[in-house]
Structure formats: C-alpha cells, structure tokens
Amino acid sequence: MxxxxxxxxxxxxxxxxxxxxxxxxxxxxxxxxxxxxxxxxxxxxxxxxxxxxxxxxxxxxxxxxxxxxxxxxxxxxxxxxxxxxxxxxxxxxxxxxxxxxxxxxxxxxxxxxxxxxxxxxxxxxxxxxxxxxxxxxxxxxxxxxxxxxxxxxxxxxxxxxxxxxxxxxxxxxxxxxxxxxxxxxxxxxxxxxxxxxxxxxxxxxxxxxxxxxxxxxxxxxxxxxxxxxxxxxxxxxxxxxxxxxxxxxxxxxxxxRPTLADELRSNITARKKVITGIKRIRESMSDSHREAYLVVAALILTAIYQSALSPPGGLYQSEIGAKNSASAEAGKSVLSSSDFFVFSLLNKTVLFLTILLTSLVLIPTGWVGFQLIGPTFSIAFSYLFSMDLISPNLGTQLVDQIIFYLFILVFIWVVIEMVINSLAWKLLKIQICAALRINRLKLKFRVEDMHSAYP
Missing domain, CATH: 1.25.40.20 (Ankyrin repeat-containing domain)
Structure with a gap:
C-alpha cells in the first residue's frame, strides 16, 4: 500500500x-x-x-x-x-x-x-x-x-x-x-x-x-x-x-446451514408470508405518511381510552348513607347490559385493530420500537381492565375473556418478532451459545479428570 x-x-x-x-x-x-x-x-x-x-x-x-x-x-x-x-x-x-x-x-x-x-x-x-x-x-x-x-x-x-x-x-x-x-x-x-x-x-x-x-x-x-x-x-x-x-x-x-439458494427454493411458510407483507407495507410507506398515521392512531387511542373514563350516560355515583345495593352499583355504567356490551365490543375492536397496525407497521423497528411496544400494549390492557370495572354485568363475560387473551397473544407475537429481527437477538444467541459451549467444555474436562483419577 x-x-x-x-x-x-x-x-x-x-x-x-x-x-x-x-x-x-x-x-x-x-x-x-x-x-x-x-x-x-x-x-x-x-x-x-x-x-x-x-x-x-x-x-x-x-x-x-x-x-x-x-x-x-x-x-x-x-x-x-x-x-x-x-x-x-x-x-x-x-x-x-x-x-x-x-x-x-x-x-x-x-x-x-x-x-x-x-x-x-x-x-x-x-x-x-x-x-x-x-x-x-x-x-x-x-x-x-x-x-x-x-x-x-x-x-x-x-x-x-x-x-x-x-x-x-x-x-x-x-x-x-x-x-x-x-x-x-x-x-x-x-x-x-x-x-x-x-x-x-x-x-x-x-x-x-x-x-x-x-x-x-x-x-x-x-x-x-x-x-x-x-x-x-x-x-x-x-x-x-x-x-x-x-x-x-x-x-x-x-x-x-442451508444456503440462500436452498432457502429460496423452499416453500414459504404462513409466518414468512405475513412478515414479508408487513415489511412491504413498511417499505412502501414514506416518513411523512407514517408520521400522519401515527398522529391519527394516537387520536383514536386517546378517544377510546376516554370512553372508559366517561362512558355514555356516565357512571353511578356513591352517596353518603346510601344502602348497600346502591353502593354496589357505584362506579358502574348506567347503560343496560346489552347496550354496554355493544358499546364495549365496538371500542375493543377498534382498539385491537389500532394497536395491531401501530405495533406492526407504524412503530419503527430496532431498540426504539422494542421499547415502545410495552407502553403501547399497557394502554390496551389498562383500557380492558377499566372497561371490566365499569361493566354493569356481574363477572367477566366470555367475549371479554377472548378479547383479553387475544391481546396477550398478539403482544407476545409482536415482541418475539421484534426480538428475532433485531440485533439484540443475534448478540443474545452468540452469548447463549458461548455460555453453553463453555459449560459443555467444563463438563468434558471434569469427566476427563475423573477418568484420569479413577481409571
């Protein structure tokens, strides 16, 4: 040179x-x-x-x-x-x-x-x-x-x-x-x-x-x-x-390991199709559009969360000296069970779709996105809990349970995908593999020492 x-x-x-x-x-x-x-x-x-x-x-x-x-x-x-x-x-x-x-x-x-x-x-x-x-x-x-x-x-x-x-x-x-x-x-x-x-x-x-x-x-x-x-x-x-x-x-x-050619020749799994579709949507979206969609998503989430604080008709209020039956209804929605079910289902559906779109498409990838996923889903879980508290129904209905577990599954899936596709996962795999190999070597040396000590 x-x-x-x-x-x-x-x-x-x-x-x-x-x-x-x-x-x-x-x-x-x-x-x-x-x-x-x-x-x-x-x-x-x-x-x-x-x-x-x-x-x-x-x-x-x-x-x-x-x-x-x-x-x-x-x-x-x-x-x-x-x-x-x-x-x-x-x-x-x-x-x-x-x-x-x-x-x-x-x-x-x-x-x-x-x-x-x-x-x-x-x-x-x-x-x-x-x-x-x-x-x-x-x-x-x-x-x-x-x-x-x-x-x-x-x-x-x-x-x-x-x-x-x-x-x-x-x-x-x-x-x-x-x-x-x-x-x-x-x-x-x-x-x-x-x-x-x-x-x-x-x-x-x-x-x-x-x-x-x-x-x-x-x-x-x-x-x-x-x-x-x-x-x-x-x-x-x-x-x-x-x-x-x-x-x-x-x-x-x-x-x-399979080569790139082997991977390209193999059948595309359903998971791969979903991930590829999400990535294509991300790549085709400009920064200005993403910012606009994020603003809209934030407004929708704010409006939905507000509905738990101030549902239509308001909430029953407790009064000093009220009877036990009246006290039991305090904090519950004044809507009938059927009306509240429709109101709650519509809000939860919009919440689910908005959270799903925000977490998969709008939130950036990498460490920043990974740190935003937790607070985003925390809002959703807080809303579900609040709606359950003000529900006039006694106990949690089956539909509410299904929606709650659906949120948990989506949350786990999004977190796993973000971790797998991030640098942190590569580094974690390197450190885990290194730790496993070190322990395996230590065990091997101990066995060899035992054989030499007790032939």
Whole structure:
C-alpha cells in the first residue's frame, strides 16, 4: 500500500504550485483564463493541487480548491488524489485543512480503493485517524478492492493503537443505527472471507483478540472461504485457550446451514408470508405518511381510552348513607347490559385493530420500537381492565375473556418478532451459545479428570 512519488513536469503552472506562488498563479490565469479548465478535461492528471499538496503549500492548495473544487477528488496517472500525496509526504497540517474544507475527502478512493482512512490505519497515525472518524463517520464503511476495512488494514500491518481507536470509536458511536453498524463492521469479511477475528488469530495478536472478545459483538464461529473458524486459524495454544473460553468452536463441529439458494427454493411458510407483507407495507410507506398515521392512531387511542373514563350516560355515583345495593352499583355504567356490551365490543375492536397496525407497521423497528411496544400494549390492557370495572354485568363475560387473551397473544407475537429481527437477538444467541459451549467444555474436562483419577 505504498505510494509512488509523481514525476515533476515543471510547466509554468506546475512551477507556481511547486513554489506555492499564488501571484504567479493569477498571472497565468490572466494570460489564459481557461488554464485550469484544460487540466480538468484530462481524466487522470497531476493537477496544481496535486503538486501543491505534495509540496505542502497550504495556502496555495486552499486557493486551488476554492477555484476548482473538482480537483479535490481527481486522481493522477498513478491513481492518487491530492490528499493521498499530502499524507504520503507527511503534511499533516495541510491534510487537516483539506478535511476541514471538504469532509468527504476522507472517503476519496485512490489506487486499489485505498482511502485516507485506510492509509492512516496502515501508518498508525492515531491522531489523524481519530480526526478522520470524527469528521466523516461514514468512512468506516469503506473497503479496498480486497474488501478490507480500516480494521483489517490495521491488523494486517500490526498497528494495534490504530486498531484500538477504530474499535473504541465503534463502541462509543451514538449515531442512528450505531449498534448495527458496529456489529456489521466488526464481523465484515475480506475477499478471503476472513473477519478481523480471523486476522487476529492468524497474526497471533493476543491484544487484538482480547479487545474483540470484550466487545461481545463478535461472531466467534464465522467461517472464511476455506470453511475455517478463528479457532482453526489460532497460531498458538494461548490464543486457542482464549477462544475456547469465549465459546469458539472448530469448523468440524459446526452444523451445515442451508444456503440462500436452498432457502429460496423452499416453500414459504404462513409466518414468512405475513412478515414479508408487513415489511412491504413498511417499505412502501414514506416518513411523512407514517408520521400522519401515527398522529391519527394516537387520536383514536386517546378517544377510546376516554370512553372508559366517561362512558355514555356516565357512571353511578356513591352517596353518603346510601344502602348497600346502591353502593354496589357505584362506579358502574348506567347503560343496560346489552347496550354496554355493544358499546364495549365496538371500542375493543377498534382498539385491537389500532394497536395491531401501530405495533406492526407504524412503530419503527430496532431498540426504539422494542421499547415502545410495552407502553403501547399497557394502554390496551389498562383500557380492558377499566372497561371490566365499569361493566354493569356481574363477572367477566366470555367475549371479554377472548378479547383479553387475544391481546396477550398478539403482544407476545409482536415482541418475539421484534426480538428475532433485531440485533439484540443475534448478540443474545452468540452469548447463549458461548455460555453453553463453555459449560459443555467444563463438563468434558471434569469427566476427563475423573477418568484420569479413577481409571
């Protein structure tokens, strides 16, 4: 991943860039106002910005960026952008100024898809690495032509401090979808199918291994293209012990999973059809429509809940000194049993449909949606309980019981689906499997110890 220095062709414009002479630049522009346009028309060329960046002339480079912003991302014949050359020559001040002006420069891909983030991950410049991540968080997702992330590069070139910065940034990131991003980046595979856990095992990097295990987000038994896990690639016994203790297993112990082609060929279950239908409705709904529907749903729920507080006709009131029979009716609806049944059934039906639509379609997925499900159904259960309290009927009718249990079943189903389709479920499965394997290993060792003690 080393950069080759460009050849200097000292045309008048290149001479101005080499010297950092802004006055000479404008003198040339006076002679030929299209002098920069001629260079822009060439697909791969050493622009004045390339020359100035390589020489470290901050003010001249900024002036060129202002005049021709397109030069920021232009590659020279060797496949390098101006910021790549500035990094190569160690002009950190210029690099920081370039990124301040255009944060997307952190993501510009040069030769072999190498970005400035990849480059500083390789060289081990932790300060610049942190600056790049803060300026352009999306750059963490960029990969080279070998499908290597910045974490792969840091491990490949044994830059543990850079690796610490990258993992630490992922752990502290609070942007939308941060948890999913962390899980995805930590378990991303390169062109050989190796995750960073594989690389830490291959390079015998115990520090990196410990750091990754502590994140609790690693797929310990991910297989590369050779169908080998990190435990299979462990370079020493100590690393093997650490992986075993964390719950890793060898590839020979992993059950063969159906491929995507096998899954697509299989029959679609009723559950899959329902889930697919819900997802299609979610995807086809715009944010503005979802917000409008949420407002309507909130108004409906408010109106329905109000009906339990103030039913038609009101409630019987208790009076001081009233007889026992009158006191027994206090707080009950004044409606007849048949009228209250119809009123209650209509309200509960609307409540059920509104809660179902809100929980399955309108509430966002992920942790936010998972946290909203509980309060949403709590309102429904509170309403059912309130209606039962004010019912003029003695005892709970069969229909009320059916509706109540129906709400419970829907609530359980929605929670299970949200958990299964969330990152939390993946992490939970990883931790449960790891715990089970650890206990199984402990039991195995105890049995072996007993056999050795009592042959």
């Amino acid at each position: 080393s950069f080759t220095k460009m050849e200097n062709v000292l045309s008048p414009l290149d001479e101005a860039a080499t010297l950092g002479d802004i006055n000479l630049l404008y003198a040339l522009i006076e002679v030929d106002p299209h002098i920069l346009d001629h260079i822009e028309a060439i697909p791969f060329v050493d622009t004045p910005l390339h020359v100035a960046a390589s020489a470290g002339h901050v003010h001249f480079a900024i002036e060129i960026m202002r005049l021709k912003p397109s030069f920021n991302f232009k590659l020279n014949p060797q496949g390098f952008s101006p910021i790549h050359l500035a990094l190569q020559e160690g002009h950190k001040t210029l690099v920081r100024r370039l990124v301040d002006i255009d944060k997307e420069l952190v993501r510009v891909k040069g030769r072999e898809g190498i970005t400035p983030l990849h480059f500083v991950s390789q060289t081990g410049d932790s300060d610049l690495l942190a600056t790049f991540l803060s300026a352009c968080p999306d750059s963490i997702e960029d990969v080279t032509v070998r499908r290597e992330t910045a974490l792969h590069v840091a491990l490949k070139y044994k830059r543990f401090e850079s690796f610490q910065v990258l993992v630490g940034w992922l752990s502290r990131n609070t942007r939308k979808g941060a948890a999913c991003l962390q899980y995805s980046i930590l378990n991303r595979k390169d062109e050989e199918g190796n995750t960073i856990l594989h690389l830490s095992a291959i390079h015998n990097d115990l520090q990196a291994l410990d750091l990754l295990i502590k994140t609790k987000m690693m797929e310990l038994n991910a297989q590369n293209l050779e169908k080998l896990t990190a435990l299979d690639k462990a370079a020493c016994k100590e690393m093997g012990k650490k992986l075993l203790k964390a719950g890793a297993i060898r590839s020979s112990s992993i059950e063969v």
